[in-house]
Amino acid sequence: MMKGDAPSSPLEPRRILAAMGPGMVAALAGADAGGVATYSNAGALFGFNQLWTVPVMCFLLIVAQETSARMGCVTGKGFASLIREQFGVRLSVVAMLALLISNTTVTLSEFAGIASALALFGVPPIVSVPVAALAIWLLTMSGSYRRIEKVLLAIACVFVTYVIAGVMVGPDWGDALLHTVVPHVTASPQYLSLLVANVGTTIAPWMLFLAQSNVVEKNARAADLPYQRIDTVTGAVVASAISWFIILTTGAVLNPAGVVVNGAEDAASALAPLVGSYAEALFGAGLAGASLLAACVLPGITSSAICEAFGWERGADRSWSEAPAYRGIITAVIAISAVVVVLPDVNLFGIMMVAQVINGVLLPVLLVFMVLIASDRHVMGRYANGRVWNALTWFTIVAVAILTVVMFAMQAMGM
Numbered sequence: 001m002m003k004g005d006a007p008s009s010p011l012e013p014r015r016i017l018a019a020m021g022p023g024m025v026a027a028l029a030g031a032d033a034g035g036v037a038t039y040s041n042a043g044a045l046f047g048f049n050q051l052w053t054v055p056v057m058c059f060l061l062i063v064a065q066e067t068s069a070r071m072g073c074v075t076g077k078g079f080a081s082l083i084r085e086q087f088g089v090r091l092s093v094v095a096m097l098a099l100l101i102s103n104t105t106v107t108l109s110e111f112a113g114i115a116s117a118l119a120l121f122g123v124p125p126i127v128s129v130p131v132a133a134l135a136i137w138l139l140t141m142s143g144s145y146r147r148i149e150k151v152l153l154a155i156a157c158v159f160v161t162y163v164i165a166g167v168m169v170g171p172d173w174g175d176a177l178l179h180t181v182v183p184h185v186t187a188s189p190q191y192l193s194l195l196v197a198n199v200g201t202t203i204a205p206w207m208l209f210l211a212q213s214n215v216v217e218k219n220a221r222a223a224d225l226p227y228q229r230i231d232t233v234t235g236a237v238v239a240s241a242i243s244w245f246i247i248l249t250t251g252a253v254l255n256p257a258g259v260v261v262n263g264a265e266d267a268a269s270a271l272a273p274l275v276g277s278y279a280e281a282l283f284g285a286g287l288a289g290a291s292l293l294a295a296c297v298l299p300g301i302t303s304s305a306i307c308e309a310f311g312w313e314r315g316a317d318r319s320w321s322e323a324p325a326y327r328g329i330i331t332a333v334i335a336i337s338a339v340v341v342v343l344p345d346v347n348l349f350g351i352m353m354v355a356q357v358i359n360g361v362l363l364p365v366l367l368v369f370m371v372l373i374a375s376d377r378h379v380m381g382r383y384a385n386g387r388v389w390n391a392l393t394w395f396t397i398v399a400v401a402i403l404t405v406v407m408f409a410m411q412a413m414g415m
Contacts, residue, residue, distance in 0.1 A: 025149065025297065026065060026211040027235035028156045031242050032294035033113025034106070035201040036287050039243050040267035042194045043250030044259055048179035049186055051247055053195065057202040058240035060396050064203050064367065065211045065232045067374045067385070067393060072215035074222050074383045079212045079366075080309040082373050092309045095366070100329075102358040103206050103302040105351050108337040110298065113291030115341055116265035120284040125342055132292065133338035140300050140316065140330050148316055149214075152296055158289030159242045161282040165271070166245035168279050171252035180244070196403045202243075203400070205362045208370060210301045213308075217315070222383060249283070295337075303329035360404040367397045 042050040068079060075082065084092040114132045115125035139151055185191070211232070220228055250267050253259075261267045268287060272280035300316070303326050307314035313323040320327050340346055371393045375385045385393065 024156065024231060024235035024238065025152050025293075026207050026214060027061060027232075027239035028159060028242070029152075029210065029294045029297045030061075030202060030204055030207055031159065031239050031290050032106075032201075033110055033116075033287065033291040035243065036113070036246060036267075036290055037261075038194065038197045038201045039246035040250045040254075040261050042198070043247040043252075044254040044261045044267065044270075045194070046186060046191060047251040047255040048176050048248070049184040049191075049251075050194065050198070051176060051179040051244060051251070052181065052183040053198050054180065054240050054244045054247070057198055057243075058236050060199070060399070061202055061236040061239070062233055063389075063392050063396050064208060064370070065236060066229055067370055067389070068208050068211040069215045069220075069228045069232050070225060070383060071370070071374055071380070072212035073220045073225050073228055074380055076216060076221075078216050078305065078308045079209045079370070080305040082379070083369050084309050086373055086376070086379070087369065095362070095369075096306045096309045098358050098362050099205060099209070099305060100302060102362060103298050104333050104336060105358075106204070106206070107295055107298045107302075107333055108340055108351055110291045110295035111337050111341040113265075113287055114295065117268070117284050117288035117291060120265060120268055120280065129338050129342050132295065133334050136292070136296050136299070137331065137334050139296055140334075141327065142316065148296075148300075152293060155289055155293045155296070158285055159238075161286040161289070162242050162245045162249065165279050165282040165286070166249045166252075168282070169249055169252050169271075171248055176248055176252075192406065196406060199400055199403050200359055200363070203363065203396075205359055205366050206298060206301055206305075208366055209305045210297060213301060213304050225383070246286075249279075253279075295334075299330040299333040302333055303327075364397055364401040364404060367393070367400065371397065 071082065072078065077085075080092065080096065083095060111129055111132065115129050118128040119125065139148060142148060215228060249271070250261070254261065254267065254270055257270075259270045261270060265284070265287065268280050268283040271283055304314050306312075306329060307323070307326045312325045314326040315323065318326060340351070371385065371390065373379055374393070375390055377384045
């Protein structure tokens with residue numbers, strides 16, 4: 001089952017750079033339209049009071065992503081394949097069906113984010129959405145994983161706009177740092193609801209498949225584990241820094257002004273009259289980049305996971321004749337998402353709520369699958385989870401499960 005031995009020589013800078021990519025793309029793709037909206041809402045409603053959640057979520061993300069990447073390096077297989085092998089076809093079918101529905105609705109929300117962001121620059125959705133859909137489809141059909149990864153990393157560079165916007169608004173840095181290290185909890189349903197949303201947007205079910213699939217696509221081995229861990233931690237830290245700056249920006253500007261936002265595009269628009277159009281443009285550009293990055297990732301990882309679970313040919317380097325299901329699912333997810341977004345009077349919020357419910361149910365289940373596989377020495381050998389890492393993973397599962405139950409209870413009570 002092993003794919004090589006761990007290195008005994010010192011880490012090589014060249015190999016560190018070569019390993020960078022999978023963890024960074026997986027973590028940053030989580031800072032999508034829904035994530036930007038969640039962080040913006042947290043800042044607008046509660047100022048800096050939820051900044052303390054960022055390092056906590058970063059830690060949970062590292063635990064989940066490192067375990068996924070390690071399973072990929074050691075077994076050479078994706079998460080879907082391991083689920084089928086260890087838990088049978090029936091559970092795989094249920095998991096893949098839920099993943100397909102969830103990821104399609106989330107992809108739809110990414111196209112909605114692209115439309116909203118480019119509308120800030122005067123581009124109507126009827127133009128922006130079809131053009132974005134075509135560009136994303138051409139990229140995913142390009143036939144080269146390396147090329148796709150480079151383009152995605154280039155798109156991710158747009159996240160620096162959130163950092164610039166955060167500096168431009170001139171926040172109280174001392175107060176922000178204090179709220180980052182000292183928890184400030186507000187006893188309100190809204191606060192708790194946003195706390196749950198933070199977990200859901202930081203660790204999404206599809207990210208577990210993406211982190212492991214990317215490692216397998218790069219043919220990483222057990223010998224590459226130290227390098228992949230650097231990539232995983234770096235990606236989680238960078239993604240968390242982005243979310244920190246989004247909360248900082250909206251908390252410093254929108255909260256004192258009493259501005260309430262219902263989406264990421266509302267946050268961008270609200271910044272203009274308060275701190276200038278440049279901040280709005282930077283925030284809007286970040287939203288467009290975030291949505292585009294996630295929209296590029298989701299169809300591919302959805303198709304790859306489904307094909308892997310059922311033993312069908314898959315991969316960006318496979319042609320239509322070699323992998324019709326793989327390319328067909330990608331095309332269908334992109335086309336359906338783009339068409340629905342441009343339909344008049346469609347209830348996008350309702351669709352996104354369905355995705356949230358599915359994600360809430362699916363994530364703890366997938367995390368249990370993950371920890372059971374990662375703890376199995378017949379599968380992982382000497383790279384299986386140790387006691388400390390097992391405890392950290394189970395802590396993550398319990399925390400996510402409790403918050404998910406709380407979320408459902410609050411929704412049932414209409415909070």
